[in-house]
Amino acid sequence: MSLLVRARRCNPSLIEAARGGDTEALVSLIAAAQPDIRRYAARNCRAADIDDAVQETLLLLYRRVGTLRAVTSFSAWLFAVARRACLRLLRRAASTEAPADDAEARLAHLAPEDIRIDLSRAIQSLPDHYREVILLRDIEELSIHEIAGVLGLTRESVKARIHRARIMIREYLVRD
Structure with a gap:
């Protein structure tokens, strides 16, 4: 409820x-x-x-x-x-995230398979509604307009969810 x-x-x-x-x-x-x-x-x-x-x-x-x-x-x-x-x-x-350079340096030393595994885990850790927009945008390569139509959301809502999901993914990848 x-x-x-x-x-x-x-x-x-x-x-x-x-x-x-x-x-x-x-x-x-x-x-x-x-x-x-x-x-x-x-x-x-x-x-x-x-x-x-x-x-x-x-x-x-x-x-x-x-x-x-x-x-x-x-x-x-x-x-x-x-x-x-x-x-x-x-x-x-x-705002307390490690700088992007640190994340890039850490990821640069990983094998491509390890990066795929980390990214997959990061996406799986997202709440459902954030995971959904990331998959539609970055995997299915739908436009913002198309995602809004599929999910019945406004364009602004889709953009906000994508932005928040990417922050969460970045945070997941940077920690450790």
């Missing part, structure tokens, strides 16, 4: 009580939201970042639920918080 669907099922009076400062309501709201935030993070974050993204999202829920303007906007707000946490962690990981 998606985060948005589950969050919509949260009792509006529970959300309203949490907004008003009711500690028990806030604890119940966090407990109800946590599994869905974790599922969202598992789909959109690197495996190493899932727990951090969940923690950041729940902490922000705890701190800011009182600032929520309308109960009906809770699910969209929570979804946006989780998305931003995943993106922030991905950017942080990308």
